[in-house]
Amino acid sequence: MPISRRHFTAALAATASAAPAVSPLDAGLIRRHDDSVDQILRQQITDPADPHRGGYADEFGLFSAGTGAGLCDTLIAAYACPGSRHHKSAEVARRFHLAAGYLTRMQNDDGTIDLLVTNFHSTPDLGFVIHGAAGAAWIAKHFNEPALFAALEPFLRKAGKALATGGVHTPNHRWVVCEALSQIHELLPDPSYPLRISQWLAEGIDIDSDGQFDERSTTVYNTVSDKALLVTGLKTGRPELLDPVRRNLEAMLYLIHPGGEVVTEISNRQDQYDRAGMDRYWFPLRYFAIQENNGQFATVVRSIEQRAGSLSFYLRYPELQKPLPASKPLPDNFEKLMPAVKIARFRRGAMSASVLLNGNSRFFTMRMGGCVVQAVRFASAFFGKGQFRASSYEKTKDGYRMTQELEGPYYQPFDPPRHVEASEWSALRPQRKKSNIERLRYTVTVREKAKGFVIEIEAQGTAGVPLAVEVNLRETAVLEGVSAAPKVAGGFLLKDGYAVARAGGDAVRFGPGFSQHTYTQVRGAEAKLPGSSVYLCGLTPLRKTIEFETI
Numbered sequence: 001m002p003i004s005r006r007h008f009t010a011a012l013a014a015t016a017s018a019a020p021a022v023s024p025l026d027a028g029l030i031r032r033h034d035d036s037v038d039q040i041l042r043q044q045i046t047d048p049a050d051p052h053r054g055g056y057a058d059e060f061g062l063f064s065a066g067t068g069a070g071l072c073d074t075l076i077a078a079y080a081c082p083g084s085r086h087h088k089s090a091e092v093a094r095r096f097h098l099a100a101g102y103l104t105r106m107q108n109d110d111g112t113i114d115l116l117v118t119n120f121h122s123t124p125d126l127g128f129v130i131h132g133a134a135g136a137a138w139i140a141k142h143f144n145e146p147a148l149f150a151a152l153e154p155f156l157r158k159a160g161k162a163l164a165t166g167g168v169h170t171p172n173h174r175w176v177v178c179e180a181l182s183q184i185h186e187l188l189p190d191p192s193y194p195l196r197i198s199q200w201l202a203e204g205i206d207i208d209s210d211g212q213f214d215e216r217s218t219t220v221y222n223t224v225s226d227k228a229l230l231v232t233g234l235k236t237g238r239p240e241l242l243d244p245v246r247r248n249l250e251a252m253l254y255l256i257h258p259g260g261e262v263v264t265e266i267s268n269r270q271d272q273y274d275r276a277g278m279d280r281y282w283f284p285l286r287y288f289a290i291q292e293n294n295g296q297f298a299t300v301v302r303s304i305e306q307r308a309g310s311l312s313f314y315l316r317y318p319e320l321q322k323p324l325p326a327s328k329p330l331p332d333n334f335e336k337l338m339p340a341v342k343i344a345r346f347r348r349g350a351m352s353a354s355v356l357l358n359g360n361s362r363f364f365t366m367r368m369g370g371c372v373v374q375a376v377r378f379a380s381a382f383f384g385k386g387q388f389r390a391s392s393y394e395k396t397k398d399g400y401r402m403t404q405e406l407e408g409p410y411y412q413p414f415d416p417p418r419h420v421e422a423s424e425w426s427a428l429r430p431q432r433k434k435s436n437i438e439r440l441r442y443t444v445t446v447r448e449k450a451k452g453f454v455i456e457i458e459a460q461g462t463a464g465v466p467l468a469v470e471v472n473l474r475e476t477a478v479l480e481g482v483s484a485a486p487k488v489a490g491g492f493l494l495k496d497g498y499a500v501a502r503a504g505g506d507a508v509r510f511g512p513g514f515s516q517h518t519y520t521q522v523r524g525a526e527a528k529l530p531g532s533s534v535y536l537c538g539l540t541p542l543r544k545t546i547e548f549e550t551i
Contacts, residue, residue, distance in 0.1 A: 030083045033311040037078045054102030065113040068103030069132035076136045077312040080143040100151035111162030123166025124173035130180035160184045164192040171214045172221045174200040175228035182235035207244040210338035211251025217269040218262050223280035230284050254336050257352045282308035295328030355400050355446045357393040368550040370504025372474035379525030380467035382440050383408035387525050399447025409434035438462040452549030465540040466519045472529040477501040485520050492534045510548045514538050
């Protein structure tokens with residue numbers, strides 16, 4: 001149930017309390033946080049002669065402002081928490097001042113910061129850094145540590161001016177800037193900050209009918225947008241901003257594999273195909289689980305709490321310290337089409353599968369417990385451009401049908417003739433008349449069956465074109481019923497019969513195989529995927545059925 005304005009106001013009051021009461025927190029969480037402080041105290045540069053005093057280098061030897069903000073946030077959470085062994089530690093306070101000084105020195109004259117791996121004088125990256133810096137300042141102010149607050153105030157004031165005028169790169173950056181401005185405005189009010197927030201919010205929230213933000217980044221930028229909108233909503237009194245966050249969290253329940261991994265194939269960002277769980281969703285999940293008595297969100301929170309729980313968030317948002325509601329089962333027996341995202345998701349207990357309808361070459365994935373079919377895809381040697389990527393799809397009576405049409409033309413001389421410079425060849429080729437056009441039409445149908453799926457692959461048109469289907473398995477899989485493919489490390493042939501992949505006590509059986517040739521690394525195809533790849537090889541015209549079932 002959505003949060004009412006009355007409950008929202010109550011949550012705001014709890015968050016903005018002048019002297020928040022710290023209820024008993026999990027001892028394990030505090031211990032893990034204290035361990036991270038110990039690590040910081042060992043790493044942080046304290047030499048007065050070192051220009052990077054107060055910070056430390058990352059794995060590449062680079063020094064960034066984000067390090068300073070993270071240090072401040074981590075240190076002050078321990079300093080303010082009565083259960084921490086660093087509570088009221090003079091050394092931690094000294095190190096906090098060093099980190100705040102480092103952060104201030106890393107700020108550009110215009111108030112921005114540099115992200116040395118890609119962005120310079122960057123407003124959005126400043127927004128990301130403000131999350132920790134303003135969070136630390138909030139704890140300092142509300143736990144009556146004026147000297148620690150004063151150490152961060154110059155950085156925040158200068159940053160606010162930059163955020164109120166600077167631009168962004170990507171959709172989520174708008175909400176990160178809003179979040180940062182809302183945090184600074186709460187501490188150091190300025191009329192330009194809410195005005196800028198309103199300008200960005202007037203563009204509308206970029207969430208689709210399937211509950212995914214525009215970047216569809218299920219383990220990175222979804223979580224960034226969720227946190228930014230939730231914080232902005234709480235800080236500025238806009239409960240309507242919580243609705244897209246809730247919708248995204250509800251949608252994510254259908255994008256979780258057994259074992260907690262998240263579907264990342266739909267991402268438009270750098271986390272595509274990454275292996276990650278729901279850890280970064282912890283804050284909004286816990287908030288909504290408590291505020292709306294959502295047992296399914298509570299189930300996810302309990303599965304990630306030990307890794308993802310944040311002492312700083314508990315201090316900044318005391319409502320998070322309330323007990324979670326009783327857990328409720330997550331969806332684990334469904335077929336769900338997400339038409340905006342163009343993915344069909346299946347869960348049957350320990351079995352999970354996805355049909356990618358969005359033109360992704362990895363059009364089918366499936367897993368049974370620990371046995372993971374990472375991708376099914378195929379390509380033909382059709383003019384070096386035969387990798388299958390669906391250009392259209394339709395929902396059939398019992399499954400999904402995807403199609404793609406390819407053509408391979410030859411080009412005529414210009415008529416009337418004309419001189420063509422070598423540098424003009426590519427640019428002028430579209431102006432030539434085509435002839436001798438070869439065509440190939442792919443049709444792929446995926447339908448569910450008892451304990452698995454049936455995939456039918458059809459390639460009609462030009463005859464005699466070599467085609468190879470790749471069934472890619474996670475590296476933990478042990479294969480049976482296959483033979484080594486020539487000149488392909490980790491490549492195997494399924495010439496006939498069925499293959500079995502086993503991992504972690506689970507197994508998937510697939511086939512029957514076919515092998516009219518052994519040309520697996522087809523010209524124009526995408527490179528072999530990591531892990532083991534089993535190839536089924538044929539010639540066009542081709543119509544083959546491959547079954548996948550759990551055993």
